Amino acid sequence: xxxTIAETTTDWSNALLSELxxxxxxxxxxxxxxxxxxxxxxxxxxxxxxxxxxxxxxxAGWAEQQAKTFLVNSCFAxxxxxxxxxxxxxxxxxxxxxxxxxxxxxSRCERHTxxxxxxxxxxxPDSRRWIKHQAWPKNRYPLRKDFPLQGQPEDVSPxxxxxxxxxxxxxxxxxxxxxxVHAGIIEPGHFRFQAVGETVLNLEERLAYVxxxxxxxxxxxxxxxxxxxxxxxxxxxxxxxSWAACRAMEQAAGINIPPRAAFIRGILxxxxxxxxxxxxxxxICNDVGFAFAQMQFTRLREQWxxxxxxxxGHRLLMDCLVPGGVKQDLSNEQxxxxxxxxxxxxxxxxEIIPAxxxxxxxxxxxxxxxxxxxxxxxxxxxxxxxxxxxxxxxxVRRDTPYAPYDQINTxxxxxxQGDVASRVWVRIKEVFASxxxxxxxxxxxxxxxxxxAWQTPAGNSEGLGMVEGWRGEIISYVRFADNNTIxxxxxxxxxxFNWLALEKIVLNNIVPDFxxxxxxxxxxxxxxxx
Amino acid sequence: MLRLFAKTFKxxxxxxxxxxxxxxxxxxLGIEIKRHIDKHFSGSLAIREVDAGSCxxxxxxxxxxxxxxxxxxxxxxxxVASPRHADVLLVTGPVSRHMQTALLRTYExxxxxxxxxxxxxxAVCGGEFGGSYASCGAVANVIPVDMTIPGCPPxxxxxxxxxxxxxxxxxx
Ligand code: SF4
Numbered sequence: 244x245x246x247t248i249a250e251t252t253t254d255w256s257n258a259l260l261s262e263l264x265x266x267x268x269x270x271x272x273x274x275x276x277x278x279x280x281x282x283x284x285x286x287x288x289x290x291x292x293x294x295x296x297x298x299x300x301x302x303a304g305w306a307e308q309q310a311k312t313f314l315v316n317s318c319f320a321x322x323x324x325x326x327x328x329x330x331x332x333x334x335x336x337x338x339x340x341x342x343x344x345x346x347x348x349x350s351r352c353e354r355h356t357x358x359x360x361x362x363x364x365x366x367x368p369d370s371r372r373w374i375k376h377q378a379w380p381k382n383r384y385p386l387r388k389d390f391p392l393q394g395q396p397e398d399v400s401p402x403x404x405x406x407x408x409x410x411x412x413x414x415x416x417x418x419x420x421x422x423x424v425h426a427g428i429i430e431p432g433h434f435r436f437q438a439v440g441e442t443v444l445n446l447e448e449r450l451a452y453v454x455x456x457x458x459x460x461x462x463x464x465x466x467x468x469x470x471x472x473x474x475x476x477x478x479x480x481x482x483x484x485s486w487a488a489c490r491a492m493e494q495a496a497g498i499n500i501p502p503r504a505a506f507i508r509g510i511l512x513x514x515x516x517x518x519x520x521x522x523x524x525x526x527i528c529n530d531v532g533f534a535f536a537q538m539q540f541t542r543l544r545e546q547w548x549x550x551x552x553x554x555x556g557h558r559l560l561m562d563c564l565v566p567g568g569v570k571q572d573l574s575n576e577q578x579x580x581x582x583x584x585x586x587x588x589x590x591x592x593x594e595i596i597p598a599x600x601x602x603x604x605x606x607x608x609x610x611x612x613x614x615x616x617x618x619x620x621x622x623x624x625x626x627x628x629x630x631x632x633x634x635x636x637x638x639v640r641r642d643t644p645y646a647p648y649d650q651i652n653t654x655x656x657x658x659x660q661g662d663v664a665s666r667v668w669v670r671i672k673e674v675f676a677s678x679x680x681x682x683x684x685x686x687x688x689x690x691x692x693x694x695x696a697w698q699t700p701a702g703n704s705e706g707l708g709m710v711e712g713w714r715g716e717i718i719s720y721v722r723f724a725d726n727n728t729i730x731x732x733x734x735x736x737x738x739x740f741n742w743l744a745l746e747k748i749v750l751n752n753i754v755p756d757f758x759x760x761x762x763x764x765x766x767x768x769x770x771x772x773x
Numbered sequence: 774m775l776r777l778f779a780k781t782f783k784x785x786x787x788x789x790x791x792x793x794x795x796x797x798x799x800x801x802l803g804i805e806i807k808r809h810i811d812k813h814f815s816g817s818l819a820i821r822e823v824d825a826g827s828c829x830x831x832x833x834x835x836x837x838x839x840x841x842x843x844x845x846x847x848x849x850x851x852x853v854a855s856p857r858h859a860d861v862l863l864v865t866g867p868v869s870r871h872m873q874t875a876l877l878r879t880y881e882x883x884x885x886x887x888x889x890x891x892x893x894x895x896a897v898c899g900g901e902f903g904g905s906y907a908s909c910g911a912v913a914n915v916i917p918v919d920m921t922i923p924g925c926p927p928x929x930x931x932x933x934x935x936x937x938x939x940x941x942x943x944x945x
Contacts, residue, residue: 325782376870376871377870377871378869378870378871378906378907379906379907385906385907390906391906392905393904393905393906394905394906394907395906396870396909399874399877400870400871400873400874401874403871423872424823424856424875424879427822427852427857428822428824428832428835428836428855429824429832430824430827430829430832431823431824431825431826431872431875451871452826452869452871452872452875453826453827453866453869453871453872454823454869454870454871454903454907454912455826455867455869455902455905455907455908456902456906456907456908457902459905459906459907460902460903460905471901472901474830475828475830475900475901475902475925477828477829478827478828478829478830478831478832478833478926479829479830479833481830522833522836535780535781537779538840538841539780539784541836541837541839541840541841541850542784542787542840542842543843543844544837544840545837545840545841545842548837552928557928558834558928559830559833559834561830561925594779594780594783595780596884597776598776598777598780601774601776602774602777622878636798743799745807752885763939767829768829768830769827769829
């Protein structure tokens with residue numbers, strides 16, 4: 244089985260290699276957990292064009308400063324195979340062609356790199372600043388090594404009033420600015436609507452209000468300290484982000500975690516998925532006035548979180564992972580009570596879900612609202628349930644299985660309907676799938692240690708960790724200095740792409756349906772803004 | 774529809790009793806009240822929540838206060854959509870520099886008398902993020918704070934007790 248996977252996967256790379264050869268583009272290959280391809284900066288965009296032609300997905304992009312140069316990286320994926328593309332730029336005038344002309348999804352990652360490093364993507368379709376508002380001066384770049392963590396902030400950072408939004412003109416067209424402070428209990432960000440009557444003509448997002456300098460704060464941290472930070476990139480995704488950071492660090496250090504630890508990580512991550520899906524399905528129903536579901540689902544979520552407190556010591560499962568394993572073991576009694584808990588949750592859902600399914604007013608509001616076509620989802624590289632409700636048949640757990648998912652049977656829910664209802668149903672089905680996964684993990688939980696002793700990684704060692712979090716694929720990059728401290732950390736949250744998808748999802752919907760459309764995507768502001 | 778009612782009846786009332794905490798309990802929870810709600814607010818607290826840079830963890834637990842087990846609204850604690858309707862600003866996160874002006878304006882838009890409650894370690898002392906080129910750190914570095922609730926994030930029970938403690942002080 245694994246041999247056939249290896250063969251087919253090499254086929255994809257080989258096809259790409261032969262395209263590159265025809266185009267006379269030289270590649271230097273470096274072996275590793277994710278193969279690294281080094282390329283001249285001039286060919287940066289051409290590479291993207293060839294990869295796009297062969298249906299590779301653009302999965303991440305980030306940069307790094309070395310002594311006198313900059314390294315720019317992109318990650319491409321196809322059917323579970325990853326390629327890590329890298330080029331080196333001159334430190335004096337760092338510039339290279341943009342991949343965003345080919346892959347729309349690359350747009351904001353490149354603008355992030357531009358703002359944080361001062362790297363110029365020459366033909367970028369939208370060179371407005373993105374992560375930068377007014378917190379630091381124009382020609383200063385926080386992730387350059389000569390930029391101190393404290394910076395030189397003004398007493399009060401002025402608001403970002405001169406950002407140029409796209410404007411619509413015409414009879415009856417009007418503009419609605421929303422945020423950054425929203426009406427509900429949600430994270431801050433700005434939305435600029437152009438509307439006619441009730442219909443949305445255009446939506447533009449202005450994010451980065453909660454930019455906290457996470458990448459800069461990571462520099463100089465020990466593995467344990469990095470993990471505390473990674474667990475707070477997005478509080479709702481604490482397990483998955485910690486896991487991705489762990490996988491990257493463990494790869495760099497060349498250590499394998501004990502099988503039991505991998506299973507416990509799997510249980511934690513599936514629990515996180517269930518908690519978020521329960522909360523969000525309730526909230527989506529509430530956004531269209533169906534309070535029954537909101538009350539039932541928040542009740543289930545609360546019980547679920549209390550059990551997490553009892554079993555793992557934290558309601559949201561923060562700080563449960565450690566470099567090399569997990570912090571805490573599970574006793575046989577805890578396993579038994581978890582199995583009991585799963586059975587109870589399933590029977591509760593068996594009573595609640597039919598009441599949702601048969602409710603015609605709910606159906607009326609959710610079906611056809613917030614449509615995302617398969618094509619747009621593909622263009623943006625939409626991830627997780629947003630992608631999977633629009634035909635993106637992709638899941639790291641199944642396609643690039645890491646322990647424990649390489650030992651259990653992961654089913655992936657895919658639909659093509661692409662509306663709010665579809666995203667809700669994908670998530671409901673994912674709850675049932677995760678219940679089954681946890682049950683399997685409980686049954687197959689191997690005996691043994693829960694942590695492997697940490698080994699100081701050689702200076703300059705790197706790692707790239709992928710994990711399927713509840714919002715979708717997370718990719719984390721780390722590089723170590725020679726004293727067991729981090730010199731570069733970049734976590735790519737799935738929201739990076741899903742936020743882009745939201746701008747399309749709301750088009751031609753009525754303004755009052757924006758909350759439900761937004762909630763059905765539920766992008767992370769904090770995970771995006773870093 | 775029948776299924777819906779059947780489930781509602783079967784679930785029954787799940788709301789739990791929460792006693793107003795005394796000062797010893799508040800102290801064990803690490804809650805610090807610098808200024809009590811005054812006597813004009815009897816039994817009702819309109820709250821505007823402001824995420825000034827949090828990781829969203831605190832928001833999840835603030836949300837949980839409204840679930841049927843805690844049901845904060847039975848104590849008159851309710852969340853409003855505008856600072857102009859609010860008595861209390863519940864502020865989370867280290868204040869990101871990009872949110873600094875927005876927080877100041879929200880504070881100005883809240884009618885006096887007003888109280889500011891800093892929720893979570895980040896809001897109380899900067900937490901994991903502290904102060905940097907991107908973050909002002911604690912909420913008190915930006916606007917005056919009347920009460921602090923530590924925790925990463927504080928549990929809904931702690932949050933609810935803290936708010937009850939704040940209200941109980943009325944008239945002192
Ligand atoms: S206190 Fe903890 S949960 Fe709250 S915003 Fe800070 S890191 Fe997130």
